[in-house]
Amino acid sequence: MERAVDITELYAAHRLSLVRLAVLLVDDFASAEDVVQDAFAALARRPDAVKDPSKALAYLRVSVVNTARSALRRRRTARAYSPPHDLSPPTPEDSAVLAEEHREVIAALQQLAPRQREVLVLRYWSNLSEAEIARTLDISQGTVKSTASRALVALEKAMQTSRDSGPASPTSSGKEQR
Amino acid sequence: MSTTHDTSALEDRLVAALAARAELVQPEDLAPLATVATLRPRWQSPWVLLATAAAVLLVLGVVLQGVGGRQRSDDVAPRPDDPKIELELPADVGRDWKASPESTPARVDLDGDGAKEKVEFLGEETKDFDGRIRLQTTLSSTGEEAYGVADVASTVGAGAEGVVDADGDGDQELVVFDPDLDTSGGAPLVFDLREGLLVQVVPEDPSLLQRGDVQVPGSQTGLYDRVRVLQYWIEDGRLFSGRSEDSFARTGMTTAQLPGIVLETWEWRLGDDGVLRREAAGCKELVFDVQECDADSGAQVPDLTPATETVGVGESADITTGFPFSIRVEAGDPPVLVGEGQDGVTLRHELDGADPRVATVQPESIFSDGESLVVTSASDPTLVQLLVQRGERIVALDPVGEVPLENTDDNRTWLTEGGSVVSVTAVDDGSWQLWSWQMTSGDRVFALPGVTVCFDDVDDPTTARRC
Numbered sequence: 001m002e003r004a005v006d007i008t009e010l011y012a013a014h015r016l017s018l019v020r021l022a023v024l025l026v027d028d029f030a031s032a033e034d035v036v037q038d039a040f041a042a043l044a045r046r047p048d049a050v051k052d053p054s055k056a057l058a059y060l061r062v063s064v065v066n067t068a069r070s071a072l073r074r075r076r077t078a079r080a081y082s083p084p085h086d087l088s089p090p091t092p093e094d095s096a097v098l099a100e101e102h103r104e105v106i107a108a109l110q111q112l113a114p115r116q117r118e119v120l121v122l123r124y125w126s127n128l129s130e131a132e133i134a135r136t137l138d139i140s141q142g143t144v145k146s147t148a149s150r151a152l153v154a155l156e157k158a159m160q161t162s163r164d165s166g167p168a169s170p171t172s173s174g175k176e177q178r
Numbered sequence: 179m180s181t182t183h184d185t186s187a188l189e190d191r192l193v194a195a196l197a198a199r200a201e202l203v204q205p206e207d208l209a210p211l212a213t214v215a216t217l218r219p220r221w222q223s224p225w226v227l228l229a230t231a232a233a234v235l236l237v238l239g240v241v242l243q244g245v246g247g248r249q250r251s252d253d254v255a256p257r258p259d260d261p262k263i264e265l266e267l268p269a270d271v272g273r274d275w276k277a278s279p280e281s282t283p284a285r286v287d288l289d290g291d292g293a294k295e296k297v298e299f300l301g302e303e304t305k306d307f308d309g310r311i312r313l314q315t316t317l318s319s320t321g322e323e324a325y326g327v328a329d330v331a332s333t334v335g336a337g338a339e340g341v342v343d344a345d346g347d348g349d350q351e352l353v354v355f356d357p358d359l360d361t362s363g364g365a366p367l368v369f370d371l372r373e374g375l376l377v378q379v380v381p382e383d384p385s386l387l388q389r390g391d392v393q394v395p396g397s398q399t400g401l402y403d404r405v406r407v408l409q410y411w412i413e414d415g416r417l418f419s420g421r422s423e424d425s426f427a428r429t430g431m432t433t434a435q436l437p438g439i440v441l442e443t444w445e446w447r448l449g450d451d452g453v454l455r456r457e458a459a460g461c462k463e464l465v466f467d468v469q470e471c472d473a474d475s476g477a478q479v480p481d482l483t484p485a486t487e488t489v490g491v492g493e494s495a496d497i498t499t500g501f502p503f504s505i506r507v508e509a510g511d512p513p514v515l516v517g518e519g520q521d522g523v524t525l526r527h528e529l530d531g532a533d534p535r536v537a538t539v540q541p542e543s544i545f546s547d548g549e550s551l552v553v554t555s556a557s558d559p560t561l562v563q564l565l566v567q568r569g570e571r572i573v574a575l576d577p578v579g580e581v582p583l584e585n586t587d588d589n590r591t592w593l594t595e596g597g598s599v600v601s602v603t604a605v606d607d608g609s610w611q612l613w614s615w616q617m618t619s620g621d622r623v624f625a626l627p628g629v630t631v632c633f634d635d636v637d638d639p640t641t642a643r644r645c
Contacts (some may be wrong), residue, residue, distance in 0.1 A: 102194065105196075
């Protein structure tokens with residue numbers, strides 16, 4: 001029997017990669033940190049949910065994906081009530097600049113349906129297999145395959161649309177979207 | 179995933195962009211570790227950790243005792259005589275074959291002298307890349323050539339999946355994956371150096387040494403069948419396989435299995451006669467990998483949190499998750515649902531029932547390639563209707579199968595926040611059978627059986643738990 005997971009060790013070992021995963025899903029550093037914090041908090045509330053470190057990372061990944069999806073849903077709901085300007089101070093990450101060639105891809109990625117974005121991020125950044133993605137998203141491998149295929153088509157289309165309409169999106173300004 | 183140059187280039191761009199975006203987040207950007215303190219109390223205390231470890235060991239002891247103490251029916255039943263299995267020595271064919279496409283040579287100590295041989299994989303040239311592979315090497319101990327031949331479903335990517343010492347003689351047997359192109363599973367081919375040849379050894383029961391979903395005989399219903407999950411793996415130079423204790427309903431490429439599959443497992447040991455025989459290896463759980471069973475092993479209950487936001491007559495909403503479109507319900511007799519897609523196409527559909535309510539979460543698990551909606555009624559709590567886009571119109575799906583598409587006291591149906599439409603039907607012992615609705619041919623929809631669940635409060639689906 002493996003030893004019980006140590007959440008502090010997990011936090012130290014995987015927080016950065018999970019925040020990066022969350023950033024790719026929500027494209028907002030502050031939200032990404034919250035998403036990961038919520039995932040660890042959920043694990044802390046249910047320490048018996050995971051017994052060994054290898055399972056814990058997979059568990060946390062599922063939790064991050066689900067929490068990111070909820071965050072996006074909440075953001076849509078709250079958007080109508082948001083003040084016109086975000087007055088919170090910028091984070092160091094906000095000042096980082098993404099190369100133009102990458103900005104176009106990331107901006108297009110954010111236009112995809114959440115499930116499509118999740119499949120692409122897990123496939124092309126997390127390097128998960130189709131089976132692992134299926135387990136993470138609780139969908140069949142066939143759905144992973146078809147979603148990935150459609151997502152790539154949609155991504156290309158979104159990039160083409162962006163090129164046709166010019167650099168008007170918030171993420172094309174040179175700074176990352178908060 | 180990609181075959182064309184364009185797609186490959188797009189994938190390369192995507193990989194680079196994701197990596198670059200992720201790299202913008204650096205360790206120094208993260209809030210100080212101290213913020214995790216709120217998470218720590220239950221874990222930081224060494225006493226809690228000690229107590230937890232003690233509890234885990236106690237539970238493990240009970241579980242292992244329980245597992246070890248159980249006598250299975252096939253332990254007491256008379257075993258049939260071993261079937262007569264004959265090893266086939268490889269024919270010396272394929273010397274002129276070329277390296278299998280995308281194959282990688284293996285490094286294996288086949289002769290047990292401590293030095294690894296390089297094993298190359300040559301593929302028979304066929305139109306569809308099916309046929310035979312030839313494994314060939316030069317033994318480090320004698321300098322002689324050794325070879326083996328096997329029929330495989332695909333010669334593409336032929337290579338070693340791992341090495342085992344299944345006979346415990348100190349040298350290594352080579353394990354090659356033979357894919358099954360129909361089921362996306364496959365089986366391991368094990369090669370042992372015998373008489374200077376790489377001989378493919380034979381499992382006594384090949385049906386239990388494979389990977390993939392295997393249909394339960396006689397389980398077809400016309401709408402779905404049932405499968406058991408089989409898996410094999412190599413651990414510490416030993417070959418194991420397992421089969422799920424439960425079977426899972428399957429329709430098309432969708433199965434009702436959830437993370438946490440309990441496996442009955444075996445270790446495969448190689449005899450002098452070249453036969454792999456299985457020995458019971460206890461309970462394991464397949465989650466993301468294969469783990470020891472514990473008290474929590476078994477299928478987890480999916481998130482059944484209901485989607486609660488709906489629009490009625492005179493109201494509208496934008497649906498942005500999944501296929502994006504906007505909806506509104508116009509007054510009339512009957513009221514009319516209007517869906518407007520981003521492509522400018524406007525669809526109109528007359529709604530059944532009084533006081534309709536249209537959910538603002540799409541039932542994406544049923545249909546994701548166009549507008550899809552769940553309609554209920556404020557005045558008729560039993561009504562549940564599933565609508566999907568068909569070209570330039572909206573159609574109501576026709577429910578078929580074992581479970582009615584309705585919401586009653588003993589057949590509760592709702593849309594979850596995650597976009598699944600589920601039903602639970604009451605079972606005599608107080609538990610509930612979970613079903614998930616799936617679309618099938620002819621604009622029909624049916625319920626696929628899942629796990630059994632219990633509720634602390636059946637009126638609150640968020641209280642669902644394993645029984």
